[in-house]
Amino acid sequence: MAGQADEFLQGWQALARDSWDAWLRGLQPPAPAGGAADEPLPHMASLKPYLDWLQGMAAGTTHAAPAWPAQGGPFPHASFPGGPAFAVPPPGADPGAAWLAWWQQALAQPAGAAPVAAFGYTREQQLQQQALAAAMAECRETGARYQALLQRAGSQGVARLQAKLADMAAAGQAVDSLKALYDLWVDAAEDAYAEIALTDEFREAYGAMSNAQMKLRRLQRQLVEQCSRELGVPTRGEVDSLGQRLQQVRRELRTVRGDAGTGALAAVRAELDALARRLDALEGRRDMAVKTASRPVAKRAKAPPAARRAAPPAKRPAPRGRK
Amino acid sequence: MSSPLRIDPARALQEMAEFQRRLAAGLPRLRGLSEPGYADTPREAVYREDKLTVWHMLGEREPTAKTPTLIVYALVNTVWMTDLQPDRSLVRNLLAQGEDVYLIDWGYPDGADRWLTLDDYLNGYLDRCVDAVRARHGLDAVNLLGICQGGAFSLCYTAMHPEKVRNLVTMVTPVDFRTPDNMLSHWVQDVDADLFVDTLGNVPAALMNWVYLTLKPVRLLQQKYVAMVDILDKPAELENFLRMERWIFDSPDQAGEAFRQFIKDFYQGNKLVKGTLEIGGRPVDLGMVTQPVLNIYAEQDHLVPPDASRALARHVGSTDYTELPFKGGHIGIYVSGRAQREVAPAIHRWLAQR
DSSP: OHHHHHHHHHHHHHHHHHHHHHHHHHHSOOOOTTOOTTOSOGGGGGGHHHHHHHHHHHHOOTTOOOOOOOOOOSOTTTTSTTGGGTOOOOTTOOHHHHHHHHHHHHHTSOTTOOOOOOOSTTHHHHHHHHHHHHHHHHHHHHHHHHHHHHHHHHHHHHHHHHHHHHHHHHTTOOBOSHHHHHHHHHHHHHHHHHHHHTSHHHHHHHHHHHHHHHHHHHHHHHHHHHHHHHHTOOOHHHHHHHHHHHHHHHHHHHHHHHHHHHSHHHHHHHHHHHHHHHHHHHHHHHHHHHHHHTSOOSSOOOOOHHHHHHOOSSOOOOOOOOO | OOOSBOOOHHHHHHHHHHHHHHHHHHHHHHTTOOOOOOOOOOEEEEEEETTEEEEEEOOSSOOOOSSOEEEEOOSSSOGGGGGSBTTBOHHHHHHHHTOOEEEEEOOOOOGGGTTOOHHIIIIIIIHHHHHHHHHHHTOSOEEEEEETHHHHHHHHHHHHOGGGEEEEEEESOOSOTTOTTOHHHHHHTTSOHHHHHHHHSSBOHHHHHHHHHTTSHHIIIIIHHHHHGGGTTOHHHHHHHHHHHHHHHOOOOBOHHHHHHIIIIIIITOHHHHTOOEETTEEOOGGGOOSOEEEEEETTOSSSOHHHHHTHHHHOOOSSEEEEEESSOTTHHHHSHHHHHHHHHHHHHHHHTO
């Protein structure tokens, strides 16, 4: 029974593949007459060697890195790890070619090999390259772990389908169409995937893969930014830094504006109002005292220091109400 | 035990041929189709700041509700799920019930928004949106209707600014982020959020979409499109399908700092239910939410499992707390036929009683 189910599944999957291929072909825009339909992005052609090299790296085999285009070999010792530290490029030579060649070779070292101690004038570049190589290796390793879990989910999906079919057989139920079988497989595959996706193993693999990809991307960005700075091109890091400062200023500005209505400034206003009321009260008592004495005053009574500062020379305005 | 596979070879062949025929006949219909529009319920912008807009949604009749309701959507995807098409629109249904509806369209963050924090979003943008609506109506407080992440935001906002919220409705809102069946939360526990945001800055929408798709990869990346072949010759259904595709994939990037905080404090730290959350230095205590609360969750929600929402009952300070389960999923709660009949009337009834 299981064999029969497998056979149907394989047949159905082959059919689905053919259908999707046909559909995708149908969705392609018609090729222009005489146009290069096989090169949709001709301007990307210059990147092909780089992409080939990345593809070689991604393949992950120990010595799989494809040969880098000949660079003229300005560094005869480039094959020796750390060689660029001693080598001096001849005038007119491309200084980047040497470290690219060394890099290529360093990256092709067996996985897990300890990095060579960095030293010399290019020490920092060596460290960067080693970090990049390590990040690539980590990406490959974590990606492979994740893929293995997906494959396990796929296998368990098929096993679940077989179990479902067995249950149906026991219950006397039947699957009478390819569509019904496909839907049954989808349910089984999703169930198996959900079970694995909620395991600790999957969580760890997912986190490790994400973190490895971010490490690699960050290193790549650092390299690009380094090149950009040398060329005088503004970098994302600089733009981010400006953005961060601008956002901080905006926050501070809003805080200050907010304070004007409800914060520290309002408290100062309230304090002034309170002082003004006290002053009014004090002056009111003094006027009463003057009237009660009923005698001429030759000299204005001395007001308290605060009142002297706050009191206007003539008519006092009404105390300001609190906002 | 005999095999349950009773697939007649002739019928299987016919089935395959029919599928191919539909595929071939349907392909030309996909070419040249215009972008499916949303419902575009009449609206006026009443407040704008940076990239956000507060829209006042206009119904066919004057609202009867005395207190306006402000819809606070998540930062992921767009608020137009609530107004997807004329016959599938939470907004239109609320308006038809007599509610006065506003909604926040957060816009599409770019590099300039990289440093926006949750404090900026909640105590800044959201607070000013609430103030704008309050000022228009001369009210001290308005109703909030928070959706998904926007529901979590609404809870936090209400806890921090209780005097400005009269009633709170949360829909498919995560509260306990560490329930065992929460796959998103499970995956993110070992992700280094600092490394992630320091590297990416804003989090690309395409990456977010991919993560969502991989929650149910076979169903969402394959089965859905196999089923699409069946509707290629049904223009109305095809348009609905493509409209949903537009909404799913027309999503904004996530502002880096806010994303970092949300992952660390909500998903990893689960601080909302632990009572240890602080936003902008202010404590966020769900016990401070004493307003009437209506919590609507979807029983088949794979993004926000029901238990993640129902946890609100144990933590909210309100003595007027109502739960409303909905038979459907995270999206179906807005667009299914059942949702059109049930959700808006239930919200209206609940609000009218308060």
